[in-house]
């Protein structure tokens with residue numbers, strides 16, 4: 001009762017929604033924004049506990065935002081893409097802290113040993129013996145680890161800009177030019193390995209974490225024609241609901257900037273009963289459309305704990 005009353009008096013009106021990708025032991029083969037070391041993740045979760053953050057599921061956070069009962073310092077934890085390490089490495093940390101999370105899965109990879117085009121790019125660039133790459137009339141330097149990281153950033157931006165609807169075709173080309181395996185299988189202990197259906201079902205049944213869709217193969221959906229849009233969005237929602245046996249209420253857009261989705265995808269989500277669309281726009285006040293668009297703070301692997309702490313505290317102040 002006491003708690004209910006103090007929650008009613010909350011001065012904070014919006015949750016801070018965090019977006020993670022992979023959480024791994026050690027370091028990735030090439031420096032990568034999306035691969036956060038376990039020790040950093042554990043320190044961030046401990047910080048949230050210490051400051052009394054209330055970690056809610058995305059559905060509860062949105063519902064309580066709408067009815068004005070959101071507790072102070074509300075946080076939502078999300079993971080994009082569906083890496084196997086979300087369950088193997090991150091989940092034990094969250095379970096120990098009693099925090100729920102939602103994992104947004106690229107469902108084309110469940111029950112395969114394949115991975116996203118971004119993982120394939122990192123893997124190919126770190127494994128090739130070549131010292132340069134020719135791609136679309138440009139030469140890219142691969143002569144040092146730093147040069148490979150730079151090349152990865154440039155190629156990734158080029159692919160998102162020019163081949164956003166089917167980025168995996170660019171990877172077939174790049175892997176072949178680099179003399180590495182095209183569309184390789186990743187072993188089950190690889191940091192690039194994605195979640196299997198059994199693992200998703202088991203974790204969903206255990207109730208510590210929930211699952212929702214993030215398209216099937218991670219294209220930028222604004223670049224898709226209507227048929228491909230249906231296949232990627234509707235297909236992935238159906239995949240998740242079939243695997244978990246539960247309806248889903250939210251969806252996360254790949255890449256997630258405002259230009260990465262459009263009215264067609266919002267209408268499709270609304271038609272499927274999805275009323276929460278997660279983006280990577282800055283954490284902000286919710287949109288008034290249906291589905292509600294929820295911005296997120298994307299937590300990068302290079303952010304030190306002090307930076308994480310100040311971003312969180314700043315957001316608590318800003319999201320009042």
Ligand SMILES: [Zn+2]
Pocket residue numbers: 080081214218253254255
């Ligand atoms: Zn993603």
